Amino acid sequence: MHVELAIGPLWAQQARNTEADASTLIAFGLYMGGVFVLALIAHKMLSKREFVGEYFLGSRTLGVWALAFSFAATSASGGSFMGFPSLIYTHGWVLALWIGSYMVVPIVTMGLLGKRLNQVARKTNAITIPDVLRDRHHSHGLGLLAMGIIAFFMIVNLVAQFKAGGLILETLFRDIPGYTWTADNALGAFAHAIGQDDLGPGYLLALLLFGATVVAYTSYGGFKAVVWTDVMQGVVMGIGVLILLPLALKAAGGLPAVYDRLAEETPSHLLPPGTPPPDKPDLQFLPFSLAISFFFMWAISGAGQPGTMVRLMAFKESKTLLRAIFTVMVYYSCIYLPLVVIFVAARNIPGVADLPPEKTDSVMPITALAVAPSWLAGLLIAAPFAAVMSTVDSFLLLISSNLVRDFYQRTINPDASERTMRWLSVTATAVVGMIVLLAAMRPPQYLQYIIVFVGSGLAASFLAPIGLSIYWPRMTRVGTVASMLGGFLTMLTLYVLGWTGVANFLEGTWLVPLVRPIDFAPLDLCGLDPVVWGLGASLTLGVVVSLLSGLPPAGVVRFYFSRPS
């Protein structure tokens, strides 16, 4: 953790460092203790219910708080507490527009599919998203296709998320006495042997701690452990932000004072498209076309995530869903707009106002240390770690359910015993986690782009197929395959075109107004993010191909769409 504040004499900084180190350790220790207690309780419950349904879906018994916080915490990744505050601090009020579509995210992502998806899943006792598609269209092949696409995206994403977890943990521990020494001695030679000199042994040790913890409690406790730890993580994040808001405003002298200072010194912090990065003065931070894309990316694509959909199959009754939407609405309103206010106000907080660009990723702990008591700073420093952890554990379980439930049980051995399924589920979760952990030792660069690519790709591949399958009786098997592949391939094509730079010669035309000045960026056709095109292609193909491919069997339509006899 970086706490080198440019305020006060050196001794004050050192005292602050020591306090922060102690509070970080205490907060982290308490947090880890809580995680393992919850995993232990969840594991005990596994022996009392049918194993597969309990391990992967919590036996469809999620209540309001569990559903709401598990949903909110899984959606909020580490970026919400590291990258997002840094962007607000750097670019100003335009981040309110960047995150603006979160005003409808709770109701859209949970309400659009929630009730109907839960009902459809109950009809056939479906436990995973491939289950739902396989049953709805009577096709093993479709189930396997869905399984393959989920596995592809999830494994790519997990490596990126593990890297994020390792980096955050290293940031937390970096300045703790003995950490660097331990890492150098224990893993220095290994880091050199695998060619990991850039991130170094400190990262490897943090990655091992992070990976071992997540893999252990997820494989041991299953879905319930994931959900309960999500609730705890969501509470940690929420309380931290709500306490920080008044403290930051008080330290900044109130919002009007912040406004006056920005208007005088950096008016670009008050207006879109936001302040350009110092090293790229010509870059528009948020061009208007990207602002349009964000309404699709956050709200609509959020509804299309298999990890979200699984939670929507797990709640107890429709009343639970409605109360949970309300709870998430309150939670998001209390988190995201206050975050914008806090880190705009940080520009007027002594000691935080003029951070150099390389320090802005740590603006949250720096602000917390500047305005809050050290115990609260410890809590806030644990928040990004909690956010990454709650995202990773859900994805890990999604992959193992893919392998064990969708591939092994439903395709290879439908007669697998309870004992076999229990052993396989725990082993698969642990093995997948270990493989991803090994891959993350040599992680890919461009973390944020990979995470966005995965989220967008999953939405383009699953939102229209699932949405049309549950709401449109006319949707056919062929239409579903076309919709899924159409969305997937559109996304893949636009990313490949962007990465290879093949279409760069079109820059400046209406077709490609701007090529993002980053190697790994996708091609923004007509200035719109690929997710808009992927969702559009998937929806169009699903409808057109279904209409061209004849009526679906009447028995299927009756089973899913007619009043039960």
Next chain:
Amino acid sequence: MSEPYPPTDDPVFRHARREALVILGLWLTCLLYTLTVCYFWGYNRDPATLTDVWGIPDWVFYGIFFPWAFCDLFTIWFCFFHAKEDDLGAGEAVPGTTPDLGGWADVRRGPGSPEQIQTNRGSVRPGGSDDAR
């Protein structure tokens, strides 16, 4: 040769579809309102003409905070007064009611699960509802 096309009168399906359309309408309204206000009041604005509401730039206050408050009120109305609290079913398939998967093997959804679909023998008709009756 084919059975008559069945009615789509499941009440949960109808309620859920209607609620989904309301939600899509809200999303579209917010998209149009927010982007319109932010485009005309925010993009290409002369900073000298900018005003604030309680320290918040006017385009942020009217373009984002205001519709955000509206969405929160709408969500309260939707969750507590509009959406139906439907019975979603038991969560366990009734024996014989699950459709034929037409796949490669007998498929049994989970050990202990009551349903068994015998695809190879073809004893369960598509839709399976005849067996259920």
